Amino acid sequence: MIIRIDELSDVPIYLQLRNQIVMGISSGELKSGEKLPTVRDLALEMGINTMTVSKAYQLLKTEGYIMTDRKNGARVRTEIKKEAYISDANKTELKRIVSEARISGVDKQELLSLVETFWEGGRTE
Amino acid sequence: MIIRIDELSDVPIYLQLRNQIVMGISSGELKSGEKLPTVRDLALEMGINTMTVSKAYQLLKTEGYIMTDRKNGARVRTEIKKEAYISDANKTELKRIVSEARISGVDKQELLSLVETFWEGGRTE
DNA sequence: TTATTTGTATTATTTACTGTAATACAGACT
DNA sequence: AGTCTGTATTACAGTAAATAATACAAATAA
Numbered sequence: 564m565i566i567r568i569d570e571l572s573d574v575p576i577y578l579q580l581r582n583q584i585v586m587g588i589s590s591g592e593l594k595s596g597e598k599l600p601t602v603r604d605l606a607l608e609m610g611i612n613t614m615t616v617s618k619a620y621q622l623l624k625t626e627g628y629i630m631t632d633r634k635n636g637a638r639v640r641t642e643i644k645k646e647a648y649i650s651d652a653n654k655t656e657l658k659r660i661v662s663e664a665r666i667s668g669v670d671k672q673e674l675l676s677l678v679e680t681f682w683e684g685g686r687t688e
Numbered sequence: 689m690i691i692r693i694d695e696l697s698d699v700p701i702y703l704q705l706r707n708q709i710v711m712g713i714s715s716g717e718l719k720s721g722e723k724l725p726t727v728r729d730l731a732l733e734m735g736i737n738t739m740t741v742s743k744a745y746q747l748l749k750t751e752g753y754i755m756t757d758r759k760n761g762a763r764v765r766t767e768i769k770k771e772a773y774i775s776d777a778n779k780t781e782l783k784r785i786v787s788e789a790r791i792s793g794v795d796k797q798e799l800l801s802l803v804e805t806f807w808e809g810g811r812t813e
Numbered sequence: 814t815t816a817t818t819t820g821t822a823t824t825a826t827t828t829a830c831t832g833t834a835a836t837a838c839a840g841a842c843t
Numbered sequence: 844a845g846t847c848t849g850t851a852t853t854a855c856a857g858t859a860a861a862t863a864a865t866a867c868a869a870a871t872a873a
Contacts, residue, residue, distance in 0.1 A: 572777065575860060582784045589787035602820065612862050617821070628791075634819045634870035645793030649802070652697070653785045659707045660778045660785075661806040662714035666753075668770030671807055677774070678803055681786040682796055687779060700831060726848065737833050742850070759841040759848045 564592050568609060576611055580619040585628060588639055590684025599629065599637040689717050693734060701736055705744040710753060713764055715809025724754065724762040 566583050568576055587593040600608070602616040609616075620637050623629045627644050631637045649657075664674050680687065691708050693701055712718040725733070727741040734741075745762050748754045752769050756762045774782075789799050 577860080582780075585791070586783055586787040589790050601818080603818085614821095614863090615861060618860095620820075631820060632870085633821080633868070634817095636819060643791060645791075647793040647795070649785075649789050649792075649794060649799075653788060654802070655707075656781060657785055657802065658711060658806040660774075660782050661803055662711040663778060664774050665714050665807055666710065666768060666770075667774075668772040669774060670772070671804075674774075674807070675800055675803060677779070677782065678786055678800060679796075681783040682790055682799070702831085727850090728848085739834090739850095740832060743831095745849080756849060757841090758839070758850080759846095761848060 566605075566609065568611075577615050577618040577622070580605075580609075580616065581622050584619070584623060588628060588643075592684070593639050595639055595641045597639045599639070601636055691730075691734065693736075702740050702743040702747070705730075705734075705741065706747050709744070709748060713753060713768075717809070718764050720764055720766045722764045724764070726761055 564583075564587050566580065568579050572579060574582070584593065584599070593599075599605075599620075602613050602620060606613045606616045620629065620631055624631050624637075628640060629637050630640050661674065665671075677687070689712050691705065693704050697704060699707070709718065709724070718724075724730075724745075727738050727745060731738045731741045745754065745756055749756050749762075753765060754762050755765050786799065790796075
């Protein structure tokens with residue numbers, strides 16, 4: 564899986580990393596039980612610190628997306644808890660994004676199509 | 689317009705404030721040309737610093753959402769530039785939110801309905 | 814056993830952002 | 844003249860992010 568970090572983004576590196584993995588799981592690019600790179604390999608490949616990767620893995624573990632084990636490394640969880648719930652923070656963010664799109668004159672159907680595209684795990688460009 | 693800040697949120701106060709105003713404009717609660725509270729009034733009402741409100745207003749001004757003028761105060765812009773464009777940052781955020789919802793087992797139609805609700809300027813709870 | 818590899822923990826340091834505080838200024842209205 | 848507006852400045856405290864350099868526990872491989 565290709566992971567790409569935006570140096571200019573306001574989002575911290577460990578969060579960007581966490582987000583990409585979550586999106587990878589959702590799209591099916593990362594399958595159940597699949598082994599993730601070691602913290603050292605990924606840190607080396609991305610040119611960032613080991614602990615930054617570790618932070619991302621710890622967060623993903625806490626959230627129930629992955630399992631980590633010494634020597635076995637990190638793997639995508641086979642059974643991810645499904646609460647069918649959208650957090651308040653995500654709702655607020657979603658509303659902000661929808662509002663900004665609407666103000667800027669984006670077509671409603673275009674936005675809905677974009678959501679569907681993301682739902683299917685697709686890319687936009 | 690009622691502005692409500694979440695003390696526990698990771699989002700900085702000035703950004704929350706900016707976001708609420710943008711959402712207010714989108715929903716129609718804040719109309720074109722409508723006068724916004726003065727930085728001092730809003731700061732006093734919200735129990736925050738004057739400069740924090742000023743930061744939000746400056747950001748909104750830079751983004752083209754409002755106009756500010758000494759003595760006249762701040763007003764919602766009558767003509768907001770419509771580029772019909774969703775920023776890359778917003779697309780990334782949207783994809784993240786959609787991914788998280790999908791993984792957690794949220795129904796696709798439910799998510800689309802939520803987007804439509806926000807588009808119409810509605811609330812959820 | 815010995816060596817290696819894994820995630821993790823610790824400590825320290827640097828950097829940047831946030832929010833506040835206390836003033837002060839320029840311009841426009843009353 | 845006085846008041847109200849946004850804005851600018853300077854200083855300070857708190858927090859978070861990222862890195863660096865080690866070290867440890869556990870499991871695998873030699």
